[in-house]
Amino acid sequence: MTVLVTGGAGYIGSHTCLELLQDEQDVLVLDNYVNSSKESLNRVMDITGRTLRVIEGDIRDRALLDQIFSKNDIESVVHFAGLKAVGESTQIPLDYFENNVSGTVTLLQAMKDAGVFNFVFSSSATVYGDPHTVPIVETFPLSVTNPYGRTKLMVEDICRDLAASDSRWKIALLRYFNPAGAHSSGRIGEQPNGIPNNLVPYISQVAIGQREFLSVFGDDYDTPDGTGVRDYLHVVDLAIGHLKALEKTRVQEGCVAYNLGTGQGYSVLDMVKAFEKAADRPIPYKITTRRPGDIACCYADPTFAEAELNWKAERGLEEMMADSWRWQSQNPNGYDPA
Ligand code: NAD
Ligand code: WQD
Numbered sequence: 001m002t003v004l005v006t007g008g009a010g011y012i013g014s015h016t017c018l019e020l021l022q023d024e025q026d027v028l029v030l031d032n033y034v035n036s037s038k039e040s041l042n043r044v045m046d047i048t049g050r051t052l053r054v055i056e057g058d059i060r061d062r063a064l065l066d067q068i069f070s071k072n073d074i075e076s077v078v079h080f081a082g083l084k085a086v087g088e089s090t091q092i093p094l095d096y097f098e099n100n101v102s103g104t105v106t107l108l109q110a111m112k113d114a115g116v117f118n119f120v121f122s123s124s125a126t127v128y129g130d131p132h133t134v135p136i137v138e139t140f141p142l143s144v145t146n147p148y149g150r151t152k153l154m155v156e157d158i159c160r161d162l163a164a165s166d167s168r169w170k171i172a173l174l175r176y177f178n179p180a181g182a183h184s185s186g187r188i189g190e191q192p193n194g195i196p197n198n199l200v201p202y203i204s205q206v207a208i209g210q211r212e213f214l215s216v217f218g219d220d221y222d223t224p225d226g227t228g229v230r231d232y233l234h235v236v237d238l239a240i241g242h243l244k245a246l247e248k249t250r251v252q253e254g255c256v257a258y259n260l261g262t263g264q265g266y267s268v269l270d271m272v273k274a275f276e277k278a279a280d281r282p283i284p285y286k287i288t289t290r291r292p293g294d295i296a297c298c299y300a301d302p303t304f305a306e307a308e309l310n311w312k313a314e315r316g317l318e319e320m321m322a323d324s325w326r327w328q329s330q331n332p333n334g335y336d337p338a
Pocket of ligand 1: 006007008009010011012013030031032033034035036037057058059060079080081082083084099103122123124125176177178179
């Protein structure tokens with residue numbers, strides 16, 4: 001019985017493949033490497049001492065998907081593949097709809113025709129838009145503020161319609177809060193493409209001297225220190241959440257959404273201080289204007305995932321920052337040779 005992992009060479013996918021291999025599951029990855037490197041999965045195999053199979057290809061390639069499903073005994077699909085840059089999605093929205101929405105429809109059609117109905121999807125806390133209050137519970141109203149977010153909400157809606165149409169579907173929609181950190185080996189982590197959009201990769205590059213200072217996007221929010229508050233979640237905890245969700249989809253019919261977060265919010269300045277401590281060096285920063293589209297505060301109520309999936313984030317901020325720093329300092333150019 002094989003788990004097909006789309007986008008398995010990426011940041012969250014590679015950490016999830018590592019946990020799947022450690023759990024002795026049989027893993028087949030499909031990735032087109034549009035935002036990743038083959039080296040991540042080589043390292044996953046090296047760390048675990050186990051092998052997985054990798055197919056270079058695209059989730060939009062229906063013939064390839066049919067071939068993959070017919071040649072392998074696939075039981076479940078964990079679907080990470082997609083484009084994820086919010087700013088870019090406002091510039092090239094069609095690419096986002098084609099990759100994230102059409103690509104997922106093609107994948108779901110191939111699954112249906114192959115009789116594979118267990119599906120774990122990478123959704124995002126972005127589907128809550130600007131929440132009216134925190135912590136965020138799964139039953140909050142859904143809305144989006146950018147094309148990337150819309151692709152996540154559209155796929156969620158598609159999954160809900162699908163599960164309503166046919167009770168064989170068993171779908172977990174995992175709404176990630178803010179993944180950060182890296183595997184404790186320091187050998188796999190996040191490799192941002194170009195200038196990092198996200199906070200922790202940006203701070204990491206300042207710490208290593210690749211960027212001069214961090215721009216803190218606004219200090220006039222209605223938060224304790226005025227900077228934005230988020231629920232940063234260790235990527236290894238997040239990866240383990242996928243194994244728990246997979247277990248659940250093996251038994252529970254329907255389509256269910258779960259928040260994967262810690263329940264704890266940290267401000268931008270909290271993150272700067274924690275990274276300074278982990279890396280034992282100052283992180284220069286400047287307060288600048290707000291980033292358009294940002295919200296003040298976003299953190300999860302994770303009790304539903306704990307009750308239903310028996311999952312809880314175990315790793316705190318200190319470990320997250322120490323692991324980010326280990327990855328960054330040991331791999332200043334990510335997976336690329338120096
Ligand atoms: P990532 O870019 O590192 O990984 C995505 C992977 O999918 C990459 O390896 C990429 O090459 C691959 N891919 C993209 N389009 C493909 C296609 N058409 N066919 C085959 N492979 C394709 O991103 P990540 O941070 O690991 O995120 C994984 C998933 O989680 C994404 O769907 C993302 O939207 C979602 N997500 C990420 C975050 C975050 O902050 N990192 C938060 C919430 C949700
Ligand atoms: C965190 C905080 C910024 C960079 C995004 C997506 C979301 C999800 C995760 C995929 C905010 C501040 C950031 C910088 C800063 N991705 N910041 N200077 O915006 O919560 O979420 O990534 O699904 O959909 O929107 O994460 O890491 O970009 O920002 O001050 O250089 O750090 O303003 O308060 P965000 P982030």
